Amino acid sequence: TSDRGRAPLEGLDPQQRAAASAPRGPVCVLAGAGTGKTRTITRRIAHLVRSGQVSAGQVLAVTFTSRAAGELRSRLRQLGVEGAQARTFHAAALRQLRYFWPRIVGDRQWDLVEGNKLRMVALAATRLRLSTEVELLRDLAGEIEWAKASLVGPEEYPSVAARSRRDLPLGAEDIAKLYRTYEAVKNEQQLLDFDDLLLHTTAALEEHQEVAEEFRDRYRCFVVDEYQDITPAQQRLLDAWLGSRDDLTVVGDANQTIYSFGGASPRPLLDFTRRFPEATVVRLERDYRSTPQVVALANRVISSARGRPAGSRLELVGQRKAGPQPRFAEYEDEQSEAAAVAGRIKELLEAGVPASEIAVLFRVNAQSEAYEQALSDAAIPYLVRGGERFFARTEVRQAVAALRKAASAQGGQDAELVTSVRRVLTRVGLTDRPPAGGAAKERWDALLALVELAEELATAKDGATLTDFLAELDQRAAAAHPPTVDGITLASLHAAKGLEWDAVFLVGLAEGTLPIQHADGNPDAIEEERRLFYVGVTRAREHLSLSWALSRGPGRRANRRRSRFLHGLLPQEFVAGNRGGSGRRGAAPKARCRLCDRPLVGTMEVKLGRCGSCPAEVDEGLLVRLKDWRARRARELNVPAFVVFTDATLLAI
Ligand code: ATP
Ligand code: MG
Numbered sequence: 001t002s003d004r005g006r007a008p009l010e011g012l013d014p015q016q017r018a019a020a021s022a023p024r025g026p027v028c029v030l031a032g033a034g035t036g037k038t039r040t041i042t043r044r045i046a047h048l049v050r051s052g053q054v055s056a057g058q059v060l061a062v063t064f065t066s067r068a069a070g071e072l073r074s075r076l077r078q079l080g081v082e083g084a085q086a087r088t089f090h091a092a093a094l095r096q097l098r099y100f101w102p103r104i105v106g107d108r109q110w111d112l113v114e115g116n117k118l119r120m121v122a123l124a125a126t127r128l129r130l131s132t133e134v135e136l137l138r139d140l141a142g143e144i145e146w147a148k149a150s151l152v153g154p155e156e157y158p159s160v161a162a163r164s165r166r167d168l169p170l171g172a173e174d175i176a177k178l179y180r181t182y183e184a185v186k187n188e189q190q191l192l193d194f195d196d197l198l199l200h201t202t203a204a205l206e207e208h209q210e211v212a213e214e215f216r217d218r219y220r221c222f223v224v225d226e227y228q229d230i231t232p233a234q235q236r237l238l239d240a241w242l243g244s245r246d247d248l249t250v251v252g253d254a255n256q257t258i259y260s261f262g263g264a265s266p267r268p269l270l271d272f273t274r275r276f277p278e279a280t281v282v283r284l285e286r287d288y289r290s291t292p293q294v295v296a297l298a299n300r301v302i303s304s305a306r307g308r309p310a311g312s313r314l315e316l317v318g319q320r321k322a323g324p325q326p327r328f329a330e331y332e333d334e335q336s337e338a339a340a341v342a343g344r345i346k347e348l349l350e351a352g353v354p355a356s357e358i359a360v361l362f363r364v365n366a367q368s369e370a371y372e373q374a375l376s377d378a379a380i381p382y383l384v385r386g387g388e389r390f391f392a393r394t395e396v397r398q399a400v401a402a403l404r405k406a407a408s409a410q411g412g413q414d415a416e417l418v419t420s421v422r423r424v425l426t427r428v429g430l431t432d433r434p435p436a437g438g439a440a441k442e443r444w445d446a447l448l449a450l451v452e453l454a455e456e457l458a459t460a461k462d463g464a465t466l467t468d469f470l471a472e473l474d475q476r477a478a479a480a481h482p483p484t485v486d487g488i489t490l491a492s493l494h495a496a497k498g499l500e501w502d503a504v505f506l507v508g509l510a511e512g513t514l515p516i517q518h519a520d521g522n523p524d525a526i527e528e529e530r531r532l533f534y535v536g537v538t539r540a541r542e543h544l545s546l547s548w549a550l551s552r553g554p555g556r557r558a559n560r561r562r563s564r565f566l567h568g569l570l571p572q573e574f575v576a577g578n579r580g581g582s583g584r585r586g587a588a589p590k591a592r593c594r595l596c597d598r599p600l601v602g603t604m605e606v607k608l609g610r611c612g613s614c615p616a617e618v619d620e621g622l623l624v625r626l627k628d629w630r631a632r633r634a635r636e637l638n639v640p641a642f643v644v645f646t647d648a649t650l651l652a653i
Contacts, residue, residue: 007050008020008043008044008046008047008050008079009021009043009047012036012039012040012043013036013284013286015282015283015284016036016039016040016043016282016284018280018282019040019044019249019251019280019282020040020041020043020044020047021044021047022044022280024048024053024054024221024247025246025247025276025278025279025280026246026247026248026249026272026276026278026279026280027044027248027249027250027279027280027281027282028249028250028251028269028272028273028276028279028280028281028282029041029249029250029251029252029281029282029283029284030251030252030253030254030269030270030281030282030283031251031253031282031283031284031285031314032253032255032284032285032287032302032314032316032538033253033255033256033287033289033298033316033534033535033538034287034288034289034290034295034316034500034538035284035285035286035287035288035316036284036286036288037225037251037252037253037284038071038072038075038225038251038498039075039288040251040282040284041061041072041223041225041249041251042072042075042076042079042081043079044223044249045059045061045076045079045081045084045221045223046076046079046080046081048221049081049084054220054221055083056081056082056083056084057083057084057218058218058219058220058221059084059085059219059220059221059222059223060084060085060087060092060219060221060222060223060241061076061084061085061086061087061222061223061224061225062086062087062088062089062092062222062223062224062225062238063086063087063088063089063224063225063226063498064088064089064226064229064230064259064497065088065494065495065497065498066088066091066476067491067495067496067498067499068088068225068226068497068498068499069086069087069088069091071498071499072086072225073086085219089198089234089237090194090197090198090478091475091478093197093198093200093201093237094197094475094478095475096201096204096215097197097200097201097204100201100204100208100211100215103208103211104204104208104211109190110190110191110192111190111191111192112191112192112193112194112474112477112478113186113191113192113193113194116191117141117193118134118137118138118141120182120185120186120189120191120193121137121140121141121144121178121182122137123185124178124181124182124184124185125137125140125178127181127185128174128177128178128181130170130174130178136169139169140169140170140175140178143168143169143175143179144178144179144182145195145262146262146263147160147179148193148195148196148199148233149195149231149232149233149234149262149263149264150231150232150233150263151232151233151236154176154177154179154180154183155176157172157175157176157179158172158173158175158176161175194478195233197478198233198234198236198237199233201237201240202233202236202237202240205237205240205241206240212240212243215241216241216243216245219241220245220247221247221249222238222241222242222247222248222249223248223249223250224238224248224249224250224251224252225251225252225498226251226252226256226497226498227250227251227252227268227269227272228252228253228254228256228257228264228266228269229252229256229257229258229259229264229266230264230265230268230269231259231262231263231264231265232263232265233263235268246276248276250268250269250272252266252269254266254269254270255302255305255531255534256497256531256534256535257528257531258493258494258497258528258531258532258535259494260524260528261528283314285314285315285316285317286316286317286319287316287317287318287319287320288319288320289320289500289538289541290318290320290538290540290541290542291318291320291321291322291323291324291541291542292318292320292322292323293322293323293324293325293326293544294318294323294326294537294538294540294541294542294544295316295317295318296318297326297537297544297569298316298534298537298538299315299316300568300569301530301533301534301537301565301569302530302531302534303315304530304568305527305530305531305534306523306527320541323542323543324542324543326540326544326545326546327543327544327545327546328545328546328547328566328569328570328571328574329545329546329547330547330548330549330550330562330574331547331548331549331550332549332550332551332554332558333549333550333551333552333553333554333556334367334370334508334549334551334552334553335370335374335553335554336549336554337370337507337508337547337548337549338370338371338373338374338507339374339377339378340547341360341371341374341505341507341545341547342371342374342375342377342378342380343378344505344545345358345360345375345378345380345488345503345505346378346380348503348543349380353502353503353543354502355380355381355487355488356487356488356489357501357502357503358488358489358501358502358503358504358505359488359489359490359491359496359499359501359503359504359505359539360488360489360490360491360505360507361491361492361493361496361504361505361506361507361536361539362490362491362492362493362506362507362508362513363492363493363508363513363514363516363532364492364513364516365492367507367508367513368490371490371507372442372490375488375490376441380487380488381487381488382487382488382489382490383487383488383489383490383491390446390449391473391476391477393443393446395428395429395443395446395447396446396447396450398428399424399425399428399447399450400470400473402424402425402427402428403421403424403425403466403469403470403473404470406420406424406466407466407467407470417454417457417458417464417465417466417468417469418451418454418455418458420466421450421451421454421466421469422451422454425447425450425451428447429443429444429447430444430447430448430451431444434448450473453469453472453473454469457469457472489501493514493532493533493535493536494532496535496536496539497535499539500539500540500541501539501540501541502540502541502542502543503540503541503542503543503544503545504536504539504540504543504544504545505545505547506533506536506537506544506545506546506547507547507548508547508548508549509533509546509547509548509562509563509565509566510548510549510550510560510561510562510563511560511561511562511563511564512560513563514529514532514533514563514565515529515530515563515564515565516529529565530565533563533565546566546569548560548562548563548566552599556599556601557599557601559599
């Protein structure tokens with residue numbers, strides 16, 4: 001709101017102004033969290049447009065998460081810049097591909113793999129007579145994703161795998177075969193996965209001169225936010241966009257690199273001046289986002305990071321007036337933690353903090369459930385969960401399928417958008433009144449969010465049809481940009497990057513969750529977890545709460561330890577061991593599920609060696625190999641997703 005109606009360079013400090021007003025050409029802003037990088041690039045875009053150096057339609061700003069892209073769009077809107085594109089790499093690529101596709105491949109239809117990816121991997125595995133155990137398929141899918149993001153094709157895969165000495169769930173040759181077969185299966189079914197969007201768009205630009213010319217004529221000014229998280233595939237697309245030009249502004253913070261498990265690297269950011277020696281380089285160190293209390297905590301978190309690259313060793317200097325001290329709290333179990341957080345949120349709401357200014361941030365999406373329950377119990381509205389996973393939800397997929405069917409039945413003349421959406425969704429379970437709570441309420445919220453989105457679209461676009469709505473849904477699914485309902489935000493730390501709230505609750509700060517279990521023993525993976533923690537801490541403007549629980553649930557053994565990242569941050573009463581003191585420290589969790597690694601409760605679970613939620617039938621040999629491989633690979637790639645989902649969720653991923 002502070003940007004509304006401002007002249008583009010007004011209210012910038014001298015360094016920010018230097019970056020925002022630099023002539024067209026390469027610009028690099030290297031700076032810590034909350035120093036105004038995103039503000040600087042949106043002001044730069046506004047300045048370039050306002051001063052007539054470029055037209056808004058020639059600007060393409062890209063970032064990595066849908067929420068961050070949404071943030072860019074809303075800041076540009078506030079600055080009165082209309083028509084500049086701000087998207088995720090994937091959404092930008094999808095749009096371009098749709099546009100160029102007919103010219104490149106003719107009228108061959110294609111669709112996005114969306115929720116069917118694992119089924120494609122399973123089909124490929126079946127063809128090759130490989131195991132189709134879901135956990136294995138997930139890991140193989142992850143391996144293929146990593147390879148594609150890293151621009152490693154099936155042919156080179158075995159040698160690259162050998163060179164990087166990764167431990168693989170199958171032989172490298174088998175994975176390469178699976179990779180190749182997966183690509184073939186996908187082709188036969190005329191499907192594209194998200195990585196294909198980048199690769200095909202890049203190929204279109206590299207191989208079709210007229211496509212590249214048309215594109216480069218249209219877009220002339222490129223801006224990348226959060227550049228520290230770029231993958232080789234994204235960098236190549238960016239290079240294809242640029243051609244031989246250099247009108248590129250990048251901003252980033254190597255201390256916030258949190259996607260290296262997916263192939264991302266801060267190298268292009270840190271090497272920017274090597275590539276563009278004439279670049280304008282700006283460093284910012286004033287933190288405008290957070291109170292000095294939060295800034296001090298953030299500085300302490302990141303100063304203990306190891307192996308920080310040169311250029312990332314800046315201390316943030318707080319600019320805001322003093323605020324409350326960050327709160328630390330330890331709870332007996334996760335339910336008590338969630339209930340206490342909900343209680344505290346209620347107090348903040350009553351004190352006048354808007355719901356949209358409050359966030360609960362966690363490491364893995366599975367943690368969200370306890371908070372959804374506690375917030376429902378306390379009648380506090382929250383945003384439909386799982387940003388990234390909204391489109392994978394069963395009821396959403398059923399709804400989209402039903403809408404597609406309805407659209408095709410109506411032929412060319414579909415109208416009344418909103419009423420037909422509501423009518424169709426009634427068939428898949430949308431009732432007039434919301435159910436009492438729990439999972440049913442969550443499903444209802446998701447369906448209602450679709451109706452609200454349809455209403456929004458109908459307001460924004462006269463005569464919007466069901467087909468328009470489906471196109472909007474496709475676009476959002478590709479960009480992982482779910483519709484939202486009003487309320488406090490529940491988000492993973494990954495999804496929270498680049499955003500800010502008045503009050504932030506960092507929950508579940510226990511060993512095994514943050515840092516995640518499988519990072520243990522691998523210094524690089526631990527450092528990435530620490531950076532995630534840093535990202536979390538730096539989201540808070542004023543109120544910051546850090547909490548953890550000593551057991552999973554009421555009556556369960558208190559076998560969890562608070563996160564190692566809290567050492568050196570805790571106030572005296574914790575250090576003295578008054579609560580959750582030294583007696584508990586070092587007490588390693590004992591019996592854990594062989595499959596998902598949850599602590600086992602009850603003698604039966606201990607005897608079986610697996611918890612109640614994991615399947616009974618296991619191929620023991622495969623299990624041992626898998627566990628072994630997963631642990632090692634997690635250490636190498638810092639894959640965070642070693643959470644066991646139910647089969648239904650898995651199929652939906
Ligand atoms: P992150 O690394 O988390 O993405 P960032 O460097 O992109 O952070 P911004 O989000 O641009 O930081 O800015 C953080 C906050 O500080 C925003 O609320 C922004 O409006 C405010 N801010 C930035 N620069 C200034 C300034 N010169 N004067 C006042 N407020 C500012
Ligand atoms: Mg930012």
